[in-house]
Structure formats: structure tokens, C-alpha cells
Amino acid sequence: MLVFGHKNPDTDAITSAIVYAHLKAQLGEDVEAVRLGNPNPETQFVLDHFGVAAPRFVETVANEVKQVILVDHNERQQSAADIEQVEVAEVIDHHRIANFETANPLYYRAEPVGCTATILNKLYKEHGVDVPKEMAGLMLSAIVSDTLLLKSPTCTEQDVTAARELAAKAGVHLEEYGLQMLKAGADLSQKTIAELISLDAKEFQMGSYKVEIAQVNAVDVNDVLSRKAELEAALENVIAEKGLDLFFFVVTDILNNDSVGIALGKAANAVEQAYGVTLVDHQALLKGVVSRKKQIVPVLTDVLSK
Amino acid sequence: MLVFGHKNPDTDAITSAIVYAHLKAQLGEDVEAVRLGNPNPETQFVLDHFGVAAPRFVETVANEVKQVILVDHNERQQSAADIEQVEVAEVIDHHRIANFETANPLYYRAEPVGCTATILNKLYKEHGVDVPKEMAGLMLSAIVSDTLLLKSPTCTEQDVTAARELAAKAGVHLEEYGLQMLKAGADLSQKTIAELISLDAKEFQMGSYKVEIAQVNAVDVNDVLSRKAELEAALENVIAEKGLDLFFFVVTDILNNDSVGIALGKAANAVEQAYGVTLVDHQALLKGVVSRKKQIVPVLTDVLSK
Numbered sequence: 001m002l003v004f005g006h007k008n009p010d011t012d013a014i015t016s017a018i019v020y021a022h023l024k025a026q027l028g029e030d031v032e033a034v035r036l037g038n039p040n041p042e043t044q045f046v047l048d049h050f051g052v053a054a055p056r057f058v059e060t061v062a063n064e065v066k067q068v069i070l071v072d073h074n075e076r077q078q079s080a081a082d083i084e085q086v087e088v089a090e091v092i093d094h095h096r097i098a099n100f101e102t103a104n105p106l107y108y109r110a111e112p113v114g115c116t117a118t119i120l121n122k123l124y125k126e127h128g129v130d131v132p133k134e135m136a137g138l139m140l141s142a143i144v145s146d147t148l149l150l151k152s153p154t155c156t157e158q159d160v161t162a163a164r165e166l167a168a169k170a171g172v173h174l175e176e177y178g179l180q181m182l183k184a185g186a187d188l189s190q191k192t193i194a195e196l197i198s199l200d201a202k203e204f205q206m207g208s209y210k211v212e213i214a215q216v217n218a219v220d221v222n223d224v225l226s227r228k229a230e231l232e233a234a235l236e237n238v239i240a241e242k243g244l245d246l247f248f249f250v251v252t253d254i255l256n257n258d259s260v261g262i263a264l265g266k267a268a269n270a271v272e273q274a275y276g277v278t279l280v281d282h283q284a285l286l287k288g289v290v291s292r293k294k295q296i297v298p299v300l301t302d303v304l305s306k
Numbered sequence: 307m308l309v310f311g312h313k314n315p316d317t318d319a320i321t322s323a324i325v326y327a328h329l330k331a332q333l334g335e336d337v338e339a340v341r342l343g344n345p346n347p348e349t350q351f352v353l354d355h356f357g358v359a360a361p362r363f364v365e366t367v368a369n370e371v372k373q374v375i376l377v378d379h380n381e382r383q384q385s386a387a388d389i390e391q392v393e394v395a396e397v398i399d400h401h402r403i404a405n406f407e408t409a410n411p412l413y414y415r416a417e418p419v420g421c422t423a424t425i426l427n428k429l430y431k432e433h434g435v436d437v438p439k440e441m442a443g444l445m446l447s448a449i450v451s452d453t454l455l456l457k458s459p460t461c462t463e464q465d466v467t468a469a470r471e472l473a474a475k476a477g478v479h480l481e482e483y484g485l486q487m488l489k490a491g492a493d494l495s496q497k498t499i500a501e502l503i504s505l506d507a508k509e510f511q512m513g514s515y516k517v518e519i520a521q522v523n524a525v526d527v528n529d530v531l532s533r534k535a536e537l538e539a540a541l542e543n544v545i546a547e548k549g550l551d552l553f554f555f556v557v558t559d560i561l562n563n564d565s566v567g568i569a570l571g572k573a574a575n576a577v578e579q580a581y582g583v584t585l586v587d588h589q590a591l592l593k594g595v596v597s598r599k600k601q602i603v604p605v606l607t608d609v610l611s612k
Binding site: 095 | 401406416418
């Protein structure tokens with residue numbers, strides 16, 4: 001049996017697979033963690049810090065197994081290329097359910113919390129299994145990553161409680177370690193412009209408008225804004241190629257928990273309406289905005305659907 | 307907020323709604339149990355035995371609430387007529403997942419066990435809430451009903467453990483009470499032929515064949531077989547009306563855990579192949595067969611898909 005998180009894996013996707021495979025092993029089940037993509041720099045920092053090896057990379061799964069376990073996702077387009085050819089025996093997730101269907105009953109555990117690791121931490125307790133130091137470290141890191149150190153509006157009380165408990169078990173200082181980890185993932189100085197605008201970009205249909213929103217985390221937003229001319233040229237190219245009405249590029253400051261947004265395209269003024277700001281040179285400060293899912297997609301959808 | 311089980315409710319569907327509303331109330335949440343259909347005689351016996359009122363009947367829900375909780379089902383065609391107009395906040399279930407999609411993250415708890423009540427019993431423990439006598443009685447009854455007194459192949463170890471524990475809390479003798487309850491639902495003497503063949507009938511496409519399978523529980527299969535001529539005439543009518551290739555009518559003996567099957571239609575010999583039996587006057591004894599889901603649908607599908 002294989003367990004894996006979504007394609008384009010983030011820290012929660014990679015570590016949840018490792019952690020759930022560990023829990024299963026303690027319960028006497030033989031499950032191997034694998035990954036559908038490369039660890040990003042933040043995830044690599046986490047694995048190095050706790051001395052855990054990255055799972056094996058796979059593209060397809062039906063050539064190896066009949067049954068799989070999904071963590072941190074359920075939608076088939078985010079999963080293994082041949083996911084329809086295997087049986088999903090379990091899902092542990094914190095997202096909406098969509099594009100998902102099974103022929104048989106399964107174990108499905110979803111909770112509306114900030115991170116899959118928060119649910120996994122509960123499962124250890126439900127099964128009466130101790131959480132070893134390095135697994136605590138991986139779960140803590142996933143929570144820090146998904147909640148931007150407990151600052152994102154997706155963060156629940158359960159995530160905060162789990163993070164404090166896991167930091168103690170992992171033997172690290174929550175705030176210090178968390179910031180160090182986020183910084184490791186927010187070093188944008190080595191990224192090309194093409195990487196910056198595509199690393200975490202998602203496309204949305206909002207009313208009759210076609211919108212793309214990309215987000216990057218930064219310790220210093222000037223690392224990105226200093227390359228603004230080059231950046232805008234690249235965004236304009238994507239807009240022309242894909243026929244977008246709006247490309248909203250968001251640089252999130254992980255120290256102050258604000259974002260700077262750059263809006264291009266003929267629907268750019270939707271951003272002004274959505275946040276009550278004025279774009280100066282296509283750019284505006286978005287105070288307190290850190291979550292695309294909760295603070296960007298819904299407000300822009302609202303403005304553009306009117 | 308409303309909580310309800312599937313249409314054509316069985317004992318698990320009705321009692322799980324009542325029980326989960328009780329647990330929610332102990333957790334300080336205001337959730338009302340409702341039902342999408344009338345309690346069958348077995349369920350009515352259970353409610354009377356433990357002195358619990360049937361939930362209120364509703365056909366639609368969007369006129370009352372914005373959010374709902376589903377128990378013992380998830381597929382939209384089994385749910386309230388206007389289920390697509392409300393948000394599903396939670397699901398507690400033990401079936402496959404299909405025809406189900408949400409816009410937002412939710413609490414989804416499915417486990418591959420024999421009965422929803424087995425999962426609810428766990429939830430009481432996870433929340434540290436005591437199970438009162440009458441709620442224990444309702445959960446026990448749901449397990450007895452879904453597993454045919456722990457005899458069905460859908461029954462897991464977890465169901466058995468939960469049933470024993472709940473019988474003690476409810477202050478009833480598991481086997482005696484269970485049989486009494488099943489008998490209350492298996493009194494077929496008052497049923498019309500039309501009721502017998504439609505009460506629990508489901509249609510399936512198997513390969514290129516259109517098959518309907520109806521199942522009734524009986525204490526004495528002769529209560530049904532004594533009306534065989536009338537029964538077969540009614541089945542032939544349905545076959546002609548719906549253009550069926552096979553109508554398989556199954557009377558399950560709840561005392562001996564065997565079934566008698568009556569097979570009509572041009573694909574009737576599929577039953578002979580499936581079970582290695584010979585139909586005599588369209589009828590055969592199926593030793594040890596009690597579960598349509600596990601022991602009838604898959605084997606017939608297998609034969610008819612070749």
C-alpha cells in the first residue's frame with residue numbers, strides 16, 4: 001500500500017505521507033510513503049532539520065499497488081496520474097470534497113482545520129500511539145507552513161493547540177523554529193521571474209472573467225519588487241497567452257503578515273474595489289491579507305460576479 | 307441546523323439522526339434531527355421500546371436552514387430533494403462516496419464498518435460524553451438491524467464490540483432483544499404483495515442486463531412463499547413494465563440466516579450459475595446468503611458481465 005499527498009507538494013503533503021506511514025507501521029500495517037513531486041526548499045529544510053529522508057518519487061501507482069491512501073487532497077486532478085486505476089482505501093484531508101468517488105466503503109477523515117497534520121496528531125491519540133520526536137517535528141512544520149505560523153485565517157484553535165504540543169515534543173521553540181523554517185522557504189533571491197509567477201499560481205473563473213492568482217512568501221518583499229519591470233513584462237506575456245482578464249500577483253510578507261499585490265489586465269481595478277485601495281504603478285499594499293483561499297479568491301469573486 | 311439519514315429510512319438512518327443530535331446537544335450545539343420518510347415497523351418497535359419520539363418529517367430543507375448534517379448516506383439522490391441548495395457541514399457514514407461534492411472544507415467521517423452507529427459510539431468516546439441508556443439502545447438497534455444480529459458479512463469486529471458494550475448500557479440482552487426487534491420488522495403477514503416486492507427493491511445494470519433485486523426479512527419464509535402464485539404474477543408485471551432481464555426476489559430467514567430466492571425473467575438462469583443451484587419452480591435455497599450488497603450484487607454482476 002502507498003500513501004501520498006498532492007502533486008506540486010507543499011510541506012503538509014510530503015510530511016503527512018511520512019507521518020501517516022509511521023503511524024500505520026506502529027499499528028502493524030505495511031504502508032510506504034511516496035511523493036508526486038520534489039520537496040520545495042521549505043520542505044527540504046524541514047526534512048534536513050529532523051533528519052528524515054524524502055519519500056520515493058512516483059508518477060504512477062497502479063503499476064505497483066491495488067490500493068492507496070491519500071493525504072492532504074482528494075480531487076483526482078491533484079493526485080497520481082493513474083489514480084482512477086486503483087482503489088482509494090483511506091483519505092486524511094482538510095479540503096473540500098470534489099471530483100472524488102469510490103466503488104466501496106472507505107475510511108475518510110476530513111476536518112475543517114488548517115492542516116492535515118492536526119488531524120494526524122489526533123489519530124495518534126485515538127490509537128494510543130506515542131509521537132516520536134521527529135514525527136512531532138514534521139507535523140509541527142506542516143502546521144507552521146499551512147497556517148503561516150498560526151497567522152492565517154485558516155488557522156483554528158485545534159491547530160494552535162496541536163502546534164504548541166508538538167513543538168514541546170519536537171524539542172523546538174515554536175516561534176523561533178517556525179520563522180526559521182518559513183524563511184528557508186521564502187528565499188526568493190535565487191528564483192527566476194518565470195519561477196516566481198508559476199510556483200504557486202492558480203487559475204479561476206470569476207463571473208465572466210478569467211483570473212490568475214499567484215502567491216509567493218517573502219521575508220523581504222523588496223527581493224521581488226526590485227525586479228518589478230521584468231516581472232510585469234512576464235505577467236503581461238501570460239495575460240496575452242492565456243487571454244486573462246486579470247493576473248493578480250501577491251507577495252506575502254511572512255514577518256508582518258501583510259501582502260503587496262500587483263494587478264495587471266483589463267479587470268485590474270477589481271482589486272481596488274475589493275480592498276478599498278488605489279493601485280499605484282499597478283501595485284497596492286493589502287494590510288493583513290495572507291490567505292488566497294480565504295482573503296483573496298472570495299472577495300475578488302464577489303466583485304467580479306456582480 | 308438539521309441532521310438526517312437517507313430517504314426510505316431504515317433503523318440506522320432514523321436512529322443515527324436522533325443520536326447525533328443528542329451528542330451535539332451535549333457539546334452545546336443546536337441541531338434538530340429530522341427524517342425523510344416514515345419509520346418502518348422495525349424502527350417503530352425500537353423507538354417505542356426505548357421511549358424515544360420519531361423525528362419530525364421533512365421533504366425539503368433549504369426553506370428552513372443553510373447548513374445540514376448527513377448521517378448514513380452521502381449520495382445526493384438518496385438525500386433531501388433540495389440538498390444542492392444547502393451546505394453540507396458534516397457527514398457521518400459507512401457507505402462508498404459518490405455523487406457528493408462540497409464548495410468548502412467540512413467534517414467528513416466515514417469508516418468501512420457495518421453501521422453508522424458504530425462510528426457514533428466512537429464519537430461519544432472521543433468527546434468524552436457519556437452515552438445515556440436510551441441512546442445506547444438506539445445505537446445497539448441500528449447495529450442489530452444493519453448486521454442482521456451480527457450475522458451479515460458486512461459486520462466487522464468493531465460492530466460486534468460496540469453492540470456488546472451498548473447492550474450492557476441499554477440494559478438489554480443482546481441476542482434476545484435483537485431477535486425480538488428483527489421479528490418486529492419481519493412480520494410480513496400484513497403486507498400486500500405490492501409492498502413486499504417494492505419495500506426494499508433496487509435496480510442494477512449488470513453488463514448488458516437490467517436487473518431488479520428486492521429483499522425482505524422473514525421469521526418464517528412460508529409467510530411469503532404461501533402467496534407464491536400471486537407474487538410471481540406481480541413480479542412478471544414489473545418485468546414487463548420496466549423491461550427487466552431478471553427480477554430476483556429474496557426472502558431472508560432471520561432465524562437461520564439463509565435466503566430463498568425467486569428468479570424470474572429471461573436471465574433467471576444467471577442465479578443458477580451464480581450459486582451452483584437448480585431453480586425448481588423458479589425457486590432455490592441460498593445457504594448462508596443474507597447480504598444483497600456483499601453476497602448477491604457482486605456474484606450476479608460477475609456472471610452477467612461475462
